[in-house]
Amino acid sequence: MMWRSALVSSVLILVFSVVVIASTGNLEYVGSILDLTTSYYSQVVWLSYDPIPGLTEPTYSGTPAYASVTLAERSFALALDRDGDSGKLYVDADGSKALARVDWIQQLWDGSYMGSVSFQLPASDGNSTRAYRLALVWTPATPMVITYFRDNRQEGQIELGGVTYRIAIIDENSDGMFDDLDHDLLLIDIDQDSELLASSDSHERYWLDAPFNIDGTVYSATSVSRNGSRIVIDKSDRWVETNAPLTVGSPAPHFSVVDADGERLSLSSLQGKIIVLDFWASWCAPCLYELPYVEAIANDYADRGVVVIGIDSDRSEGAFRSAVSYFGLTYRQVFDGVDGKISSLYRVSGIPMTYLIDRDGIIRGKGLRGDDLKQAVASSLASVGAADAAMSQEAILSFTVSPAEIALSPASTTLLQLSIDNVSIHPADDIAVTLVEAEGFSLDPAEADLEVLQPFSKGMLELRLTSSPDVPIGTDEIALQVIYTYCIDISCLQIVDEVPVTVVVGRSGGTTTTKRELPAWLVMSIVGGLVGVGVALWRLTGAHLPLYIALCTVIVAGFVYGVILGQHEQAQGIAAVLCTSCVGIDEVRGEAPPLSDSAISALAGLEKSIDLIVFYAPWCRTCPYAESMVREMAERTDLLSYSFVNVDTNRELAESNGVIRSKRTIVPAIVRVDTGDIIFGIEDLEARLLKVLAGES
Amino acid sequence: MRLSLIRRTSQGFGLFLALFGFTGIGMTHIIFPGLHCYACPLSVTICPIGLMQNLVILGTVPYFWIGAIVAYGLAAGRGFCGWFCPFGMLNDLLSFNKTRIIRSLSYSKYAVLVGTLVSAWAFADTIFCKLCPAASIEASIPYFFMGIARVNRPFIIHMISLGVVLAGMALIARFWCRYLCPMGGILSLFNRVSFLHLKLDSSRCSSCDACTAVCPMGLKPHEEYDSHNCIKCGKCITTCSLGALSLSLLPQLPLLRRHQRKGCVPDESG
Structure with missing residues (x-):
């Protein structure tokens, strides 16, 4: 009985936790993906002249070749009736073994044919069927190959963090099953513009097994039903940054790297200039074809404030440098390597790729080539104006x-x-x-x-x-x-x-008295010269007096000038405030790590509003850790509010809150205002802070 | 005997001033003339080495600090190590083995001083403080008992550092002062010109080496009475039965003529 009740309890807890914590979305089949901006991975089947037994076949005008496509672990036969560079396609779309002709259209640019076929896959109940559309492509140049890719999606809505998002899942590997998370895609309308952006560099497109960040909370899909009608998304332990949008009109992600000449290159240093980013590699023939156009832009518009930056994805720096030399490229180059930082930042999945960034740092064009790129640069030069996509942010300075x-x-x-x-x-x-x-x-x-x-x-x-x-x-x-x-x-x-x-x-004599420090080099030169002369005379003649005069002058001048500059107050201020990392009470740490699950749960269980004050000193190296942890906790619950107080400028508040011990202000210190509980330092901070929030301290 | 008592009293006064915070007054503007952690809960004075690192980090040209340090240096040089510094006093208490100083190693305190400056500049952090044995005693341990410090990696590093230095002190008299103290390194630069200085009457010196046997810094005072390592503790003075060595608090003579030759010289008067 014991094990049975334990099992039942576990199942109930599991079910309850899924219901309470995870979000579930119910999705419906949409028989086309072509209305989404997307890229796709095609699958390939090889045709054979060996007939497939048991098929009911039409009368062919040419020589038929056969293949089968596996969808949801079931085979569907197809036959291509080829006659030279034309062909007719027959597919057993419903699994009845009867081949039916598909209406397809001939593509203009390469003579290929493409058609969309709706297959009938077994539904989850085993009795009915569900539709699943594939796009099939045949190219006369490769007559024994049929390529195909998914032409359907499951679409619906899901609520995450109290916000309802439009989502879709795509069976990217076109196998008829949506539950292989590492091969299928999730689209989520993060920016709530009612558009699901499915391009390969989209900030709204993720592999189903990958975490994604929405407004500081990281989620990931935990399960998807095989037919794609249901998805469960939960908060994730893994931390990922938010993907910045790369659409035209979005601010270009900034980077700071060292270029091929060893100089620091950051987009910020190019403020006010029009920037062309050209992602290329020496092994990429289309990229090499583009190089003359890019070089021409760099040369023609250099004096008009256009900066061209080549970002190379070669496997070796040697190959990159050889190519730069061979093609005589004069514009700035960065060796980014395979999966380099900039390519990752711009989510470049194929080259050549270009970005055109205007004077305000906004993306004005992408994927432009040849004359189109040149024309876009010229248009940008003609348009002057502030960015129309200003980013709002909290104060930094x-x-x-x-x-x-x-x-x-x-x-x-x-x-x-x-x-x-x-x-x-x-x-x-x-x-x-x-x-x-x-x-x-x-x-x-x-x-x-x-x-x-x-x-x-x-x-x-x-x-x-x-x-x-x-x-x-x-x-x-x-x-x-x-x-x-x-x-x-x-x-x-x-x-x-x-x-x-x-x-x-004023009309005359407007004077503003501002305390001004003498140039340090001048003061130190005088001091050094004075002492040097004193020492030299002492060593040469044995007379101490000149050195005594020099040293006494340094003493008086140092004290007087130091006091004038307020350095005595500065020294006292440094000594009167104890930063816990400075003498080795705590380790120096930067930003706090993501909160643990237990912390997130505990914060969700807060029942009353709590105010915290974080006392810090500007030079304290552990304070950012405490500040970021409090900030992150406050982001998890509306019941937690906080303020940061600089003890250098607000000693009275520090004193009234008990942050001063033995006449010494200790930072970082976190004070719970209603109870007066204080935490000093950052050691084991998350646990101690949770205790204070729970009133256990 | 009398000089020894005066020195102990002076060291006691140094400790008293270092811990003056027991009176309830807060941090003053005074820079302490020795190694004494300003993070100590009872400290009312500023550690010169801790302040120096912070000023390097902040990029401040330290006029006030220079004024104070030159004043201390000119007044007594390393005399503060022998007469005032609480950590020097701890060295004294553990001075069981007065071995000869290894001269080449005595320059390592300058390396510590330079390392302290460079690490503060390079890492924008008070690296020396994290290793300082004075801070171990005066900050880590008190704050541990105040419930603010915990047994973590920095605490363990402090305790290891303290243990190593204490062991060094027990094995070699004034181990810290001889080889490692950056404050001693700074003050030693003034040792030969400071007002408080050791004087040798070479006409009375018999080179008996009695002073050498008692010197906690492992020097030969009758030969190295103006050494940059001398802490002017005066032990050699009380030991010298001939009265060849003495301490002076006055500016060094001659002020305007050639200085006295170094070392014991034969009595020219015969």
């Missing part, structure tokens, strides 16, 4: 201008400081600051750069703002434009921010 209000007089220069705070979990690269065109004002130099700003760190740029002699008197609003690259792994975005600046132009 925050900016503070000091002084908040800048005073200056006509024909004068003043110094302003732009403080940049990276409040995100990934670094910001290639930060460039320019002045948005403002009459009467300019920056000197016109562009200020910051190479990289690490996560949760701060940077500062000093800018010299100059006013022209004829600048109007009064208050003016100008803006700084900040362009930077934000990369997550190889995938990068270029982001443009504007920082407003208030300028007050």
